[in-house]
Amino acid sequence: MEIYAKGMESRHLNEIIRSCKDKNIIVRGVNGQRFIACGLDGKDITAYGTIGNGAGAYMLGGVLRVEGSAQDAAGDTMNGGEIYVGGRCGDATGYAMRGGEIYVKEDVGYRAGVHMKQYGEHRPVIVVGGTAGCFLGEYLAGGVIAVLNLKNEKCPVGEDMARGMHGGRIYVRGKVSVPLPVSVTASKARREDMELIRPQIEKFCKAFRADEREIYSEEFTLLQPAAGNPYNRLYVNN
């Protein structure tokens, strides 16, 4: 099915998508409509244009491809499935996502991957082709974030990254030159660390025709939470 969305209210558009029996849906002329593919499962949606806030929120499965950019909170509390954004993403991409994968060809805004967590089989992944804004991976509790810095910026991440991180892994291609919280350790990603994200990097390259060799041409920095619970000694029983 093909939908021409120009001028359409978000709610109306989403009702059409929800009630559509086809697996493959193409939406053209998207211009900021919100919550597209919200709670989606088992469909393959391709949206052309700029997709609005909350795309793929609570998504369970299926694929959302955006031929354009996405605004804020793409993949909010996402549980499964895949989102591909051919342009850039606004703030809070992948907020509290628990599963599924988000691939962004270019940059993401502030607070990507905030509160991301993993659980059992659910292991959420965000791969960013360009750079990420401040507060990347704030409160990160699980899952993987990879910043590929394909434009080779001097520092592809913003200030205050990994604040409150207590689980998961963040990979950054190149050096991380912003200050890190004491509860996080940064090291050179070893071969076995890179093996863990190889399938996702392959997917990224396939989706956006990126050069895998170029990605691996530079070493990655790996951020992980330091051992121990930082809150253990904070309180006294009263």
Next chain:
Amino acid sequence: MNARARAEFEILKDKERCIDCGLCERQCSNGVYKREDGRWFIADEKCVNCQRCVEMCPTGALKVIPNRNAPRGDGNWSVRAVREIYKQAETGGVLLSSMGNPSDMPTYFDRIAINASQVTNPSIDPLREPMETRVYLGAKDHEIKRDSSGRLITENRGLRLEVPILFSAMSYGSISYNAHAVLARAAQELGTYYNTGEGGLHRDFYKYGASTIVQVASGRFGVHKDYLEAGAAIEIKMGQGAKPGIGGHLPGKKIVGDIAATRMIPQGSDAISPAPHHDIYSIEDLRQLVDSLKEATEYKKPVFVKVAAVHNIAAIASGIARSGADVIVLDGWRGGTGAAPTRIRDNVGIPIELALAGVDSRLRAEGIRDRVSLIAGGSIRNSADVVKAIALGADAVYIGTAALIAMGCHMCRNCHSGKCNWGIATQDPALVSRLDVNAGVRRLIGLITAWKHEIEEMMGGMGINAIEALRGNRLMLRGLGLNSRELDILGIMHAGE
């Protein structure tokens, strides 16, 4: 320093009565009692005065009393203040407490008197005449619709409550499986709702979904599509009366077994739910979360937004009413908690009575009161508090602490220790099994049934036969010993006027 000398409680064991059965030792999860070489060693300093041993002792040999020995206090330095300084000096720790603000700051409910009819506008006998305690929350029909044959269309998408009392958010993790079972079953039988808190919904309790409000907070623990669809309504938690501006943090050591599975995080992982929602910095952003939850559930579920009562609450509530939320929940500063920094709990926020009256007045003045329902929480202790809250403007009230006391809580205020001897605020299977679910359900139903009768009696006395006619009916209230500013904010006259 000698901890025992400074113990808060003192345990008196009557040697004449004690039969050395050792039940107290087995019952106490705090390790107060120990018997060695035929002698009892009693660690007063470990006692939290939960009364478990006293109630279980078969011969009545035990008494727990406030320690007759105490650090010296005075009119300015309370013994409590001195004890707290000792604790902090020794550990360097932030004071952590449980349950609601216990301070002796004013409780306005206690200074408000309810009206009754005399001679004119006769009172109603609820035992003889019909009395309506049913309330609908959320979306309302704004116009009367009729079908083609002229019959009224009474489709109502709101939540139907048989009594204007709901059980407030307490997560599985902060309270036990059995405690959740009691709340769920009692809510179902009473025709009202309980609230999951931000700990997810245990698979066993999906069957009570029609009586469940599922909560979504900043950490999104346990939030997924099935969960959102399971409940009768969705509550966005922005704040909590016991700790406005402070988030939740269930330490990794409490994230075990089913708690982890229900929150959908690995065992041992800290569950951090910070106060700010990092995707909500404005009313427009709040609207976005409201909309995304409605979109995910196909606009079938009412969305609540819960906030702590703070200084600018009227303006905040006005914004929430315009965000598309169906219900605003106001949680006052006496509201309970499974753990909160003591200073925050006891000093931050404002009393629910003032917040509720202020919000109701503001929404009325702006002509948007009928867009939303209001729920008040934060220490509703009895049926008179319910009546007063409704007359101040609430559609319904949330109770937490009262429900726990009904099922056996003895207010020892140590929920955060995880060692609750009554099986409520603990995850230790041996302790949890002490809470008899059937008995708990019976007791909680008993409490609400009794309150319902009392509410009907009070309404009848005022000549009112439906809760709807009591809501915001401030003429039914009078203040006692309040100054004119307080009366203005509460929107009530002084007694005698």
